[in-house]
Amino acid sequence: MRPSxxxxxxxxxxxxxxxxxxxxxxxxPSLTQTVVELNTAWVMVAAILVMFMQAGFAFLEIGFSRAKxxxxxxxxxxxxxxxAAIAYWAVGFALAFGGSGLIAGTEGFFLDVSSDPTxxxxxxxxxxxxxxxxxxxxxxxxxxxxxxxAIVWGTxxxxxxxxxxxxxxxxxxxxxxxxxxxxxFGGGWLQVNFGMQDFAGSTVVHLxxxxxxxxxxxxxxxxxxxxxxxxxxxxxxxxxxxxxxLGVLILWLGWFxxxxxxxxxxxxxxxxxxxxxxxxxAAAGVIGAVLTIYALQRxxxxxxxxxxxxxxxxxxxxxxxxxxFWAAPIIGLVAGVIxxxxxLAIDKKLDDPVGALSAHGLAGIWGTLACGLFTSxxxxxxxxxxxxxxxxxxxxxxxxxQALGVAAAFLxxxxxxxxxxxxxxxxxxxxxxxxxxxxxxxxxxxGMYGYPEQFIPLPEMGAASSGPLARPSLxxxxxPATAATSRSTTSRTGEVPA
Amino acid sequence: xxxxxxxxxxxxxxxxxxDLLAAxxxxxxxxxxxxxxxxxxxxxxxxxxxxxxxxxxxxKLECVVESEQVSLxxxxxxxxxxxGDVGDGKIFVLPVxxxxxxxxxxxxxxxxxxxESEEVPA
Numbered sequence: 003m004r005p006s007x008x009x010x011x012x013x014x015x016x017x018x019x020x021x022x023x024x025x026x027x028x029x030x031p032s033l034t035q036t037v038v039e040l041n042t043a044w045v046m047v048a049a050i051l052v053m054f055m056q057a058g059f060a061f062l063e064i065g066f067s068r069a070k071x072x073x074x075x076x077x078x079x080x081x082x083x084x085x086a087a088i089a090y091w092a093v094g095f096a097l098a099f100g101g102s103g104l105i106a107g108t109e110g111f112f113l114d115v116s117s118d119p120t121x122x123x124x125x126x127x128x129x130x131x132x133x134x135x136x137x138x139x140x141x142x143x144x145x146x147x148x149x150x151x152a153i154v155w156g157t158x159x160x161x162x163x164x165x166x167x168x169x170x171x172x173x174x175x176x177x178x179x180x181x182x183x184x185x186x187f188g189g190g191w192l193q194v195n196f197g198m199q200d201f202a203g204s205t206v207v208h209l210x211x212x213x214x215x216x217x218x219x220x221x222x223x224x225x226x227x228x229x230x231x232x233x234x235x236x237x238x239x240x241x242x243x244x245x246x247x248l249g250v251l252i253l254w255l256g257w258f259x260x261x262x263x264x265x266x267x268x269x270x271x272x273x274x275x276x277x278x279x280x281x282x283x284a285a286a287g288v289i290g291a292v293l294t295i296y297a298l299q300r301x302x303x304x305x306x307x308x309x310x311x312x313x314x315x316x317x318x319x320x321x322x323x324x325x326x327f328w329a330a331p332i333i334g335l336v337a338g339v340i341x342x343x344x345x346l347a348i349d350k351k352l353d354d355p356v357g358a359l360s361a362h363g364l365a366g367i368w369g370t371l372a373c374g375l376f377t378s379x380x381x382x383x384x385x386x387x388x389x390x391x392x393x394x395x396x397x398x399x400x401x402x403x404q405a406l407g408v409a410a411a412f413l414x415x416x417x418x419x420x421x422x423x424x425x426x427x428x429x430x431x432x433x434x435x436x437x438x439x440x441x442x443x444x445x446x447x448x449g450m451y452g453y454p455e456q457f458i459p460l461p462e463m464g465a466a467s468s469g470p471l472a473r474p475s476l477x478x479x480x481x482p483a484t485a486a487t488s489r490s491t492t493s494r495t496g497e498v499p500a
Numbered sequence: 501x502x503x504x505x506x507x508x509x510x511x512x513x514x515x516x517x518x519d520l521l522a523a524x525x526x527x528x529x530x531x532x533x534x535x536x537x538x539x540x541x542x543x544x545x546x547x548x549x550x551x552x553x554x555x556x557x558x559x560k561l562e563c564v565v566e567s568e569q570v571s572l573x574x575x576x577x578x579x580x581x582x583x584g585d586v587g588d589g590k591i592f593v594l595p596v597x598x599x600x601x602x603x604x605x606x607x608x609x610x611x612x613x614x615x616e617s618e619e620v621p622a
Binding site (some may be wrong): 236345 | 503545546547548549550573
């Protein structure tokens with residue numbers, strides 16, 4: 003070890019030892035400040051986990067696509083996430099959380115506020131209840147918006163135009179998602195006037211995404227070859243079940259930010275309970291889906307097992323903060339059954355390559371309604387939204403509020419999304435041509451293949467096309483051509499290059 | 501000279517290759533092909549939909565030998581490729597007019613001969 007390095011090491015250790023003394027020498031932080039810092043730290047960790055769910059959606063969708071469309075999935079996720087990031091900060095967050103109007107917020111466009119929640123609370127009322135840095139709240143809410151947007155494109159794989167994303171992504175991240183999340187998360191009419199319970203967004207994130215997906219799918223139509231001349235659905239197998247599995251597991255991991263992070267704080271340790279509830283439901287979702295598909299067709303479909311996990315997670319998203327542990331496996335199991343039956347039923351008429359309509363739509367509806375059944379009195383009181391569910395109260399009141407929320411969210415998002423996609427279809431077009439679809443989006447929209455070796459013959463790639471390697475043993479005595487002719491009749495000894 | 505073109509089960513290749521090499525026939529080409537015959541297809545079940553795959557993977561083996569050695573090669577192939585079940589494949593024997601070794605330009609039957617072992621690069 004060099005002496006200078008040693009000196010540096012000693013200094014560093016001394017500095018570490020001295021650090022607490024320095025901290026004490028400064029103003030002692032108040033308990034309130036520490037709570038804000040603790041909450042902010044947890045919400046940021048959770049938000050970063052949710053951001054990673056983009057990788058989950060990417061791999062899930064790419065795995066369910068054919069190899070000729072694998073690269074397009076990468077471009078899509080990157081583009082959508084980036085557009086949403088700017089649009090949500092500039093406009094979306096203000097509509098969602100910038101005030102307590104019944105329809106939408108009005109303050110905080112291009113948000114630039116103090117990191118002190120009490121100072122920012124005049125613009126963002128939610129910060130009176132949840133003491134976290136405003137930037138953490140914005141980032142956490144943005145990654146939710148990005149998840150919801152990623153769900154939209156699940157039904158549109160392998161045939162939608164790249165340009166169609168961009169337009170819808172802006173409108174979705176700036177207006178559609180924020181307004182709906184204001185109604186249910188941000189103090190809007192569904193939350194305040196009807197007490198609709200949606201802890202982390204079975205409706206806000208998942209049903210809304212799936213509703214946009216349905217609107218797009220109805221205008222887009224099925225992939226070429228999905229339905230035979232007799233009208234019966236045919237399998238178009240995705241190119242990689244391992245990628246699907248990786249995507250599902252990344253989403254599952256991300257969900258530990260999604261639901262537990264929706265506590266918007268760490269101080270009471272509630273987030274650990276929410277994490278456990280989330281995991282129980284996901285596990286039950288896999289089991290429910292595997293049992294159902296095995297009962298129906300005697301095979302354990304790999305994609306369905308993955309859909310089961312997602313459905314369990316989507317199902318528990320709304321109830322995760324409202325139900326006790328015992329309810330979680332029941333909610334997940336039912337979601338797992340729903341997703342398989344849903345995929346099989348929807349596949350007869352609509353071409354939804356990843357099962358987004360079932361895994362996010364039907365399971366999202368189920369999860370939202372499940373609050374109306376399973377919400378426990380203590381957690382309804384803790385969250386201060388709505389009433390206990392049917393199984394505790396014997397009253398259908400909360401179930402009614404949940405159903406109203408589902409219906410309102412679906413109708414509004416479907417109408418607006420259908421209108422937007424309709425305009426896109428009539429102007430720039432929603433779908434690539436049949437020839438382009440056959441060739442694949444990778445080469446048509448992006449000019450390159452996701453897996454070039456599968457499509458470009460090896461002899462036409464790279465160095466292989468610049469002629470055979472020069473052979474030093476032949477080059478020494480002249481050009482290969484003359485060497486070959488002069489030796490054609492001689493003994494073969496020595497001709498084999500060493 | 502004859503071209504022996506055999507469509508066989510992919511798993512039969514390795515023992516055939518070993519025996520042909522031992523018998524002095526190192527030169528051959530293979531191609532991974534898909535085809536159909538009397539063997540039935542497979543059914544893929546994917547998310548509730550079905551896909552019947554009638555084209556099964558086979559291995560196409562090509563080998564040019566002197567006419568009198570054809571039976572030696574075909575017998576080697578038959579010995580290892582035959583399981584007795586439908587789907588074992590077929591062998592075709594075609595006439596060959598000319599053979600030229602690219603490296604030297606030499607032509608004729610001697611092109612089909614194996615190298616002496618010490619001539620083969622490691």
